[in-house]
Amino acid sequence: MSETSIILVAYNNLYEATVACLDGIFRRTGNEDYEVIVADRNSSVGSPGFLTELAGRESRLRCVLKENSAYGTLPDIQGIRE
Numbered sequence: 164m165s166e167t168s169i170i171l172v173a174y175n176n177l178y179e180a181t182v183a184c185l186d187g188i189f190r191r192t193g194n195e196d197y198e199v200i201v202a203d204r205n206s207s208v209g210s211p212g213f214l215t216e217l218a219g220r221e222s223r224l225r226c227v228l229k230e231n232s233a234y235g236t237l238p239d240i241q242g243i244r245e
Contacts, residue, residue, distance in 0.1 A: 167197040174204040202227040
């Protein structure tokens, strides 16, 4: 487990914010010991598929993909717990 976790909450902003943010983090950091957790709130714009594929290539990325419902834990809270 990494000493540092960066948690991003995503909802239908894949290209406007999430990709740009992840690109900035991964391009501007070296081999520091950190992980990025993206908590997706049931986006409908392809985020879950994109994030899952990217996590397969980037070992520092973990995804919390969960439907945003009134029952259970919201994905951003779940991301913090993980």
